[in-house]
Amino acid sequence: MRPLPATFAERDATVVAPALLNKLLRVHGTVARITEVEAYTADDPASHSFRGRTPRNAAMFGHPGHWYVYLIYGVHHCVNLVTGAEGDGQAVLIRSVVIDGIDPRRTCGPGRVCKVLGIDRALDGAVAELFDDGTPAPTEPLVSPRVGISKAVGWPRRWCVDG
């Protein structure tokens, strides 16, 4: 299990997203394997960065390789990995993970991922701890339609591992 290079996140979100599959993230000492992601770029009408920088989404315009955490519907937290170059407003949403010893049903869905890992706004802007344990990502990641949004629904930007 070795840390990912700093350059890993310094690419377009649509490139980083599929590369994140089967990688490991560590938050508060808990390690989770990434199984589903979604890419968001500044030209995406559904992206928080689409309408420019605000206090809430400032981290999304920050340094790549850091976390962007926000509160959705005033209820749930969602966690993203900032990608591209500083100021790009790109990020990859972590939609599902698997954690050893935890029911997979409690770790599928962006809100649940944050709940299980204890992620909240305190992690916004923090450096992401990402690792590679040698598990290969699928050569052809499964691309599925986007859900939970009403704009650009047809854009192929969601990837998940088989099964």
Place this chain on the structure above:
DNA sequence: CAACAGATTCTCT
């Protein structure tokens, strides 16, 4: 300043 929509999930029917 009020109204509204939203990258969601839980609960009940």
Place this chain on the structure above:
DNA sequence: GAGAATCTGTTGT
């Protein structure tokens, strides 16, 4: 399958 919970930024008065 429908509705609630409830924060944030945008848009319109």
